[in-house]
Amino acid sequence: MPPETMTPEGRRLLATLESQREHVLGILDGLSDEELRRPVLPSGWTCLGLLQHLALDVERFWFRAVIGGDSSVLDDAPEDAWQVGPDVASGSVLSLYRHEVEHANAVITETPMDQPPAWWPGDLFGDWRLEDLRQAMCHVIAETACHAGHLDVVRELIDGRRWMTLT
Numbered sequence: 001m002p003p004e005t006m007t008p009e010g011r012r013l014l015a016t017l018e019s020q021r022e023h024v025l026g027i028l029d030g031l032s033d034e035e036l037r038r039p040v041l042p043s044g045w046t047c048l049g050l051l052q053h054l055a056l057d058v059e060r061f062w063f064r065a066v067i068g069g070d071s072s073v074l075d076d077a078p079e080d081a082w083q084v085g086p087d088v089a090s091g092s093v094l095s096l097y098r099h100e101v102e103h104a105n106a107v108i109t110e111t112p113m114d115q116p117p118a119w120w121p122g123d124l125f126g127d128w129r130l131e132d133l134r135q136a137m138c139h140v141i142a143e144t145a146c147h148a149g150h151l152d153v154v155r156e157l158i159d160g161r162r163w164m165t166l167t
Helices: 008-028 033-037 047-067 090-110 133-159
Strands: none
Touching: 008 047, 008 090, 008 133, 033 047, 033 090, 047 090, 047 133
16 A cells, blocks of 8 residues: 555555556566467467566566666666576566566655656666656556557467456
8 A cells, every 4th residue: 555655646556557557467467478479470489478578677667777776677677578498487587577666666755756767777768758656657657558558469369367357
């Protein structure tokens, strides 16, 4: 639960982000290791690869590194987070995502919404950067929601399960 020091806007943004995170984990629930690793679309990505991407390239990158200013957390990241080796247990990728969400939430709840990023990899991405935590949260909400939709499609192709159907 967010501390009372968060603004109403911060609590709403965090609740929206949490809803998207729950969607990601919920649509993956019940898939076997083989299903999590199976590429279903022509691009070849897997559910496990997408989850690792969300953990490392989204949650860790935007909140711990960019907003929190600890770029050293990126030092041990794989070159391509979308690729999960066969020696990496599915459960460890799920745990990694949950772990990064916890760390991200700590940064979010301790940071004012209008605080600018503490670090930016200009050598990799040039001058583009978001102005503050608020914009970073909106960016991560949009990216997580987009990827949740990707997972919805893949899950339906795997076993017909749908996250939510409105009739």
